[in-house]
Amino acid sequence: MVVSEAGRRIAEYPRPQADVFDQNCPSRSVLDHVTSRWGVLILDALRERPYRFNELRRRIGGVSEKMLAQTLQTLERDGFVLRDAHPVIPPRVDYSLTPLGRQAADLTDALKTWVEQHVPEVLDARDRHDARAEA
Amino acid sequence: MVVSEAGRRIAEYPRPQADVFDQNCPSRSVLDHVTSRWGVLILDALRERPYRFNELRRRIGGVSEKMLAQTLQTLERDGFVLRDAHPVIPPRVDYSLTPLGRQAADLTDALKTWVEQHVPEVLDARDRHDARAEA
């Protein structure tokens, strides 16, 4: 599991100064979860509206069931995603953002949007870089 | 190499609509580079000021030489980081942000800052979640 690493907080080491540059700081793990490969995309999708599991899977190109479930669990545990399981048959589970998750998602969305807008510049930079490398 | 996957752009598939949810869109790779484990931290560090290689290594807790070099190369290729090698002995190489890189770094910094400020809430959420799981 993704969450296992710095998972449980040790009682003797409670809430230290948050500093991502410190490898032992819990903020590092939170940042890792939020910026994880599928984390960003999940947060961004849920920003539109709540999604059901397979619906979300279709929305996000290339996720496997396993990674979607795993990443959702991680985000749920961190308090970013709300899992609402309806006791019906067939099962129905809705995933949505918590208020905390929405704040995070707004920031990742800003990043996503910026990236989408600047892809051409990046591709140009790559071309120039590769041209130099060949010479 | 990290950059190898969707590296070279194919002539017949030039600059499609940018959509991170499409697994074949180049924006996906750009987002992956920017949000990569060390990418965020490197961008954020260089936001303070230019850094030399080992200086940067010390600034960022837990990076190996290999990953630092690799991630720097990726970010340089994408046009986010400028590598300035001085022809002196001993060697001196300064890394800094390009204007494009600074824009990206400002966004990742917003995310980093938000995360650092909300770590306590996330840790609380984790505690509550784990408590539920045990019951």
Place this chain on the structure above:
DNA sequence: CGGTATCCTGAAGGATACTG
């Protein structure tokens, strides 16, 4: 439908040694 369990492979990434 919405998962979990298991297995397996390729890639990420660390450690070490070496070089200009």
Place this chain on the structure above:
DNA sequence: CAGTATCCTTCAGGATACCG
């Protein structure tokens, strides 16, 4: 100092099968 090269380990993550 600033890397590269090599080796080796870990783990992300895909495929498949099964379950409530």
